[in-house]
Amino acid sequence: MTSSNADPGRRERKKAATRRALSETALQLFLERGFDNITVREIAEAADVSTTTLMNYFPTKEALVFDLDDELERSLVEAVTGRAPDMPVLESLRRYMRERVKRAASGRHADRFMKLVLDTPALSDHWRKIWLRHEQVLAEAVAAELGRPADDMACAALAHLILDAFSLAIQSADPVRMIDTAFDIIEPGWPPTNRAATD
Amino acid sequence: MTSSNADPGRRERKKAATRRALSETALQLFLERGFDNITVREIAEAADVSTTTLMNYFPTKEALVFDLDDELERSLVEAVTGRAPDMPVLESLRRYMRERVKRAASGRHADRFMKLVLDTPALSDHWRKIWLRHEQVLAEAVAAELGRPADDMACAALAHLILDAFSLAIQSADPVRMIDTAFDIIEPGWPPTNRAATD
DNA sequence: GCAAAAAGTGCAACAGTTACAAGTTTTGTG
DNA sequence: CACAAAACTTGTAACTGTTGCACTTTTTGC
Numbered sequence: 001m002t003s004s005n006a007d008p009g010r011r012e013r014k015k016a017a018t019r020r021a022l023s024e025t026a027l028q029l030f031l032e033r034g035f036d037n038i039t040v041r042e043i044a045e046a047a048d049v050s051t052t053t054l055m056n057y058f059p060t061k062e063a064l065v066f067d068l069d070d071e072l073e074r075s076l077v078e079a080v081t082g083r084a085p086d087m088p089v090l091e092s093l094r095r096y097m098r099e100r101v102k103r104a105a106s107g108r109h110a111d112r113f114m115k116l117v118l119d120t121p122a123l124s125d126h127w128r129k130i131w132l133r134h135e136q137v138l139a140e141a142v143a144a145e146l147g148r149p150a151d152d153m154a155c156a157a158l159a160h161l162i163l164d165a166f167s168l169a170i171q172s173a174d175p176v177r178m179i180d181t182a183f184d185i186i187e188p189g190w191p192p193t194n195r196a197a198t199d
Numbered sequence: 200m201t202s203s204n205a206d207p208g209r210r211e212r213k214k215a216a217t218r219r220a221l222s223e224t225a226l227q228l229f230l231e232r233g234f235d236n237i238t239v240r241e242i243a244e245a246a247d248v249s250t251t252t253l254m255n256y257f258p259t260k261e262a263l264v265f266d267l268d269d270e271l272e273r274s275l276v277e278a279v280t281g282r283a284p285d286m287p288v289l290e291s292l293r294r295y296m297r298e299r300v301k302r303a304a305s306g307r308h309a310d311r312f313m314k315l316v317l318d319t320p321a322l323s324d325h326w327r328k329i330w331l332r333h334e335q336v337l338a339e340a341v342a343a344e345l346g347r348p349a350d351d352m353a354c355a356a357l358a359h360l361i362l363d364a365f366s367l368a369i370q371s372a373d374p375v376r377m378i379d380t381a382f383d384i385i386e387p388g389w390p391p392t393n394r395a396a397t398d
Numbered sequence: 399g400c401a402a403a404a405a406g407t408g409c410a411a412c413a414g415t416t417a418c419a420a421g422t423t424t425t426g427t428g
Numbered sequence: 429c430a431c432a433a434a435a436c437t438t439g440t441a442a443c444t445g446t447t448g449c450a451c452t453t454t455t456t457g458c
């Protein structure tokens with residue numbers, strides 16, 4: 001008799017609630033007392049679940065802070081494939097990264113949040129890893145767009161350099177300008193016609 | 200009986216011996232049974248010291264594998280400042296990285312060693328961190344060489360991109376070619392005369 | 399309603415790492 | 429040579445992230 005629930009389902013809703021409770025509680029505690037001064041046991045306690053359950057939702061302590069992984073890959077590929085017809089790939093990626101960095105530097109509690117991340121090596125690291133996780137996919141998207149083989153080495157390099165620029169940028173005093181600086185270095189060499197390829 | 204030791208000093212010698220014993224024992228065990236299947240307690244045991252002593256020599260388990268950190272910064276700066284007068288900075292750095300990657304891919308037990316590192320995320324990570332640790336110094340060296348302010352943003356970006364290229368390369372099927380591929384992308388945009396600088 | 403599936407729980411344990419309060423060895427000096 | 433200070437080691441216990449396990453509760457589909 002619990003009909004009328006096609007998509008959400010009660011369980012799904014509860015899970016979502018628990019997940020949100022966990023990540024919100026965690027973030028609040030982290031902001032108050034520092035990432036390293038809070039144990040996962042405390043977080044679980046505060047959110048009123050067992051430690052085991054917490055680790056069931058978030059595979060690592062760091063994952064509690066960045067609960068927005070899924071959208072990333074989609075939007076990243078979209079920046080490559082969904083750009084205006086006359087816009088070069090790199091220009092589109094530049095704009096995408098600019099926006100992304102800008103958003104990171106100005107969210108709700110952006111100031112305190114960024115400070116937390118930058119002051120906590122484990123978190124900076126994790127953020128970078130989240131980006132680099134999509135390295136392969138981005139490389140393939142770029143390759144496809146340029147009509148190159150999916151494992152094209154230059155595309156792999158480009159994807160890596162660009163994604164890594166994110167961590168470079170957020171650690172900078174002026175993130176948006178740092179993104180532009182990095183792209184200014186990369187752009188003139190793209191697409192490449194070079195030594196490595198012709199050796 | 201304690202004469203005849205001018206420079207080294209008995210203590211220094213013992214320390215060096217212990218250090219070498221630890222890192223050699225560790226590497227051997229790691230190669231035999233895998234990084235994650237060996238505990239630091241086992242290593243300490245095998246080298247016949249206490250765990251506390253082990254952690255005294257090597258701050259982390261990963262550090263046991265890369266016991267060659269000091270030379271890195273020196274050689275890196277040397278590649279910038281000690282190059283032939285007519286050679287561009289980037290070309291010198293390209294050759295340096297090429298050599299470095301080549302050496303990594305062909306040491307004594309290079310094949311097994313590289314496999315160990317690449318199969319162990321914690322180790323790949325650590326290797327990258329060792330390189331990035333010298334980001335600032337490299338940036339300043341490049342800036343000095345070009346007569347730019349020490350905190351020049353483009354130099355910071357360049358240093359980061361280049362050092363990060365190392366991890367990109369060793370993960371590649373053809374590391375040396377990957378270094379060249381990355382430099383081929385970076386080189387044409389250097390030195391930059393650009394948007395970010397003129398905005 | 400009910401059996402199976404899914405989620406949550408508490409507990410114990412492991413591994414890296416640190417703190418601490420001893421011991422032991424080496425060193426420089428009188 | 430003796431000896432006190434400094435440097436190094438050690439054993440033990442603990443903390444923290446993380447995992448495995450056996451068990452209970454909840455939700456689901458019929």
